[in-house]
Amino acid sequence: MTSALRWVPLESNPELFSSWSSSLGLDTTKYEFCDVFGLDDELLAMVPQPVHAVLLLFPVTEAYEAKRHKDDEGVIESDKPEGDGELLWFKQTIGNACGTIGLLHALANTSASETLPKDSPLATLFADARPLAPVDRAALLQTSKSLAQAHTQAAASGQTAAPSADDKVDLHFVAFVRHPKTGDLVELDGRRKGPVNRKVKVEEQKDLLKLATSWIRDSYMALDPTEVNYNLIALSEVQQ
Numbered sequence: 001m002t003s004a005l006r007w008v009p010l011e012s013n014p015e016l017f018s019s020w021s022s023s024l025g026l027d028t029t030k031y032e033f034c035d036v037f038g039l040d041d042e043l044l045a046m047v048p049q050p051v052h053a054v055l056l057l058f059p060v061t062e063a064y065e066a067k068r069h070k071d072d073e074g075v076i077e078s079d080k081p082e083g084d085g086e087l088l089w090f091k092q093t094i095g096n097a098c099g100t101i102g103l104l105h106a107l108a109n110t111s112a113s114e115t116l117p118k119d120s121p122l123a124t125l126f127a128d129a130r131p132l133a134p135v136d137r138a139a140l141l142q143t144s145k146s147l148a149q150a151h152t153q154a155a156a157s158g159q160t161a162a163p164s165a166d167d168k169v170d171l172h173f174v175a176f177v178r179h180p181k182t183g184d185l186v187e188l189d190g191r192r193k194g195p196v197n198r199k200v201k202v203e204e205q206k207d208l209l210k211l212a213t214s215w216i217r218d219s220y221m222a223l224d225p226t227e228v229n230y231n232l233i234a235l236s237e238v239q240q
Helices: 014-023 062-072 098-108 111-115 121-129 134-142 145-155 205-219
Strands: 031-036 051-059 171-178 184-188 196-201 231-237
Touching (some): 014 098, 031 051, 051 111, 098 145, 098 171, 111 121
Antiparallel strands (some): 031 231, 051 231, 171 184, 184 196
């Protein structure tokens, strides 16, 4: 299921992500988005802990698409809400909306969601979406005026000139979180058939950044070693 609706892509920018989140109800005095400048230990140590989600922007190459299709072979796309009730996954049907989908995944599936005011746009959206099947959640996103407004404002406030909504963009966002019940590393991507359990145990929240970036290095960057168009942003608790 896809829609004719297309949005201008979001820039991978922590200040922009914070503005997007704040406009929809996140208290950015408690949670912040931070650049991850590299995968070396000393660069990872610069990221405030604990990290609750890692957002990856990566190039959609032929090698990646081949791997994605192979991974999804035999996987039946869910037509019901997630059985354990712990994860909230959004299917992407709006063109170029992967930045917003990634942000929704990062905030809905971490402790950040617990701090949202009950009458905030994000809290309302998450509450309305949770009992729905994925196809109906996608329809909910298509009709959300507050979400469309936040995306439009964020897309217009980037540091670089934004492409047109009709432009073909070969970059995509996904989010990595720690499963709240099992502690497994979970990849959330609106182009897949549901949440993808990467079978990596994240024993403590502070381990998420190291384990997620290790997975990204070995499973994404290793596919195309000459590619450099990767960007990582972490959702962290603000250090008091």
